[in-house]
Amino acid sequence: MRRFALFVFMALAASAGFAQEVPNPFTAQGARPREGFFHFLTSNVSAFVSNAMAPVQKTLNESLASITRSLQGSRSLGGLLFVALISLVYGMFHAAGPGHGKTIVSSFFLANEVRLRHSIAVGYLIAAVHSMAALSVVLVLYYLVRGLFSTGIEQANHYIQLATFAVIAVLGTVMLIGRIRGTGHHHHAHGHAPDRAGGVTFRNLLGIAVPAGMGVTISVTGALVILAKQGTLKALAAGREERDSRLRRAVEIGGAAVLFLFGLVFFLAQL
Amino acid sequence: MKRVLGFLLLLGSTAAPSFAHPHVFISNRMTVQFDQGMLQGIAFQWTFDDMFSAMILSDYDPRHTGQFDAARAKALKAGAFDNLENYHYFIAISFGNKPVRRFGMEQFEPRITDKGRLVYTFFVPLNLAVGTAEQTVVLTVYDDSYYVAFDLLHAEDVTVQAGSGIACALSVQKTKVKPLWPGQYMPDQLYIRFKESS
Numbered sequence: 001m002r003r004f005a006l007f008v009f010m011a012l013a014a015s016a017g018f019a020q021e022v023p024n025p026f027t028a029q030g031a032r033p034r035e036g037f038f039h040f041l042t043s044n045v046s047a048f049v050s051n052a053m054a055p056v057q058k059t060l061n062e063s064l065a066s067i068t069r070s071l072q073g074s075r076s077l078g079g080l081l082f083v084a085l086i087s088l089v090y091g092m093f094h095a096a097g098p099g100h101g102k103t104i105v106s107s108f109f110l111a112n113e114v115r116l117r118h119s120i121a122v123g124y125l126i127a128a129v130h131s132m133a134a135l136s137v138v139l140v141l142y143y144l145v146r147g148l149f150s151t152g153i154e155q156a157n158h159y160i161q162l163a164t165f166a167v168i169a170v171l172g173t174v175m176l177i178g179r180i181r182g183t184g185h186h187h188h189a190h191g192h193a194p195d196r197a198g199g200v201t202f203r204n205l206l207g208i209a210v211p212a213g214m215g216v217t218i219s220v221t222g223a224l225v226i227l228a229k230q231g232t233l234k235a236l237a238a239g240r241e242e243r244d245s246r247l248r249r250a251v252e253i254g255g256a257a258v259l260f261l262f263g264l265v266f267f268l269a270q271l
Numbered sequence: 272m273k274r275v276l277g278f279l280l281l282l283g284s285t286a287a288p289s290f291a292h293p294h295v296f297i298s299n300r301m302t303v304q305f306d307q308g309m310l311q312g313i314a315f316q317w318t319f320d321d322m323f324s325a326m327i328l329s330d331y332d333p334r335h336t337g338q339f340d341a342a343r344a345k346a347l348k349a350g351a352f353d354n355l356e357n358y359h360y361f362i363a364i365s366f367g368n369k370p371v372r373r374f375g376m377e378q379f380e381p382r383i384t385d386k387g388r389l390v391y392t393f394f395v396p397l398n399l400a401v402g403t404a405e406q407t408v409v410l411t412v413y414d415d416s417y418y419v420a421f422d423l424l425h426a427e428d429v430t431v432q433a434g435s436g437i438a439c440a441l442s443v444q445k446t447k448v449k450p451l452w453p454g455q456y457m458p459d460q461l462y463i464r465f466k467e468s469s
Contacts, residue, residue: 024294024295024418025358025361025418025419026327026351026352027350027351027354029350030357033416
């Protein structure tokens with residue numbers, strides 16, 4: 001039962017990886033509703049979550065805008081803290097929904113032997129990158145792209161997203177090739193495999209945080225994926241060291257493959 | 272191997288296609304208009320959330336005038352409305368249990384509220400004759416990709432403009448058998464029942 005529960009969790013955590021990027025139907029010229037195989041593979045759980053959260057998100061959206069408007073020019077610390085709190089809650093609801101790049105984090109953690117502290121680090125990095133992206137990188141790129149292509153904000157966002165997804169695809173490609181070639185982290189097939197996080201450096205984490213932070217995400221999923229992965233592999237490979245090693249490789253390759261596919265699909269969808 | 276296959280099966284079965292969380296929130300208000308013995312059509316008023324409004328207005332009202340002249344309204348319609356035709360304007364209509372596949376779009380007019388929110392008003396003509404037998408029009412407004420989230424539909428949000436001689440009743444029901452468009456959830460449907468009043 002526990003193994004099944006862990007499988008279900010990992011499936012749900014990774015399910016957003018198949019989400020197709022949806023263009024703005026108002027402004028994306030030529031955009032049409034998505035159809036085909038994936039369109040009919042609906043997730044009742046995701047639909048329920050989305051439907052349940054949308055009214056809350058809308059309320060928070062309106063509250064945030066209203067409070068922000070009322071605080072224009074104000075120096076009230078309490079007001080600013082309240083805005084920050086609303087923003088935090090809004091961000092949690094916003095990012096908990098599917099389609100926010102959580103698969104980027106999950107896939108990376110599946111593909112690497114990481115520790116919980118890495119998840120915390122990624123969470124802060126993603127939040128920081130997202131803030132910087134919103135305030136500086138995107139604005140700079142927006143005016144640059146808008147000026148170069150004489151386009152509106154939505155089109156500018158489109159090009160920025162295109163570049164972001166290309167980065168993800170390249171990163172996933174590198175990771176996938178590395179895993180397949182076996183140049184990544186290896187586990188020793190001895191009694192208890194040392195749970196070392198070899199190969200995961202700050203640069204690796206930043207390489208994940210930058211593209212993921214261009215959207216909104218949370219790294220709690222990363223921590224949960226780590227726990228689920230460790231628990232799953234441990235439960236499956238109890239007493240079977242060789243199978244344990246193969247399963248770890250399979251999960252790591254699978255994670256890198258998802259990351260590669262994620263970036264590739266989104267990149268192609270934006271063309 | 273069975274477990275791996277089972278895992279992959281679960282992974283595929285829970286795939287979440289085009290599941291963008293709502294980026295746009297719309298308050299939808301409708302007016303059912305009768306005139307000269309006909310259901311003329313339905314007037315829609317969409318009020319957008321602050322953030323989407325700000326994004327659109329940054330392009331189409333960059334100087335914050337609070338209003339659109341004819342040129343800007345035309346540009347806005349072309350740049351931020353006409354593409355909805357590919358999405359049937361998020362509107363699904365059926366008459367007598369038959370879906371209305373094609374419908375027109377008239378009288379589009381954008382405006383800006385005093386709080387800076389963008390509002391679209393437009394009219395969908397139906398031109399259905401009102402008879403002695405009760406007829407039913409079923410209307411659903413939703414985006415099954417969930418990029419756009421419409422308010423939950425309530426009968427109180429719908430106004431009827433009918434002169435004497437026409438009886439019209441409104442009710443809201445959840446889609447029972449299947450949605451008018453294949454999608455991820457069952458939206459609310461507005462039932463408009465009308466006939467000549469005795």
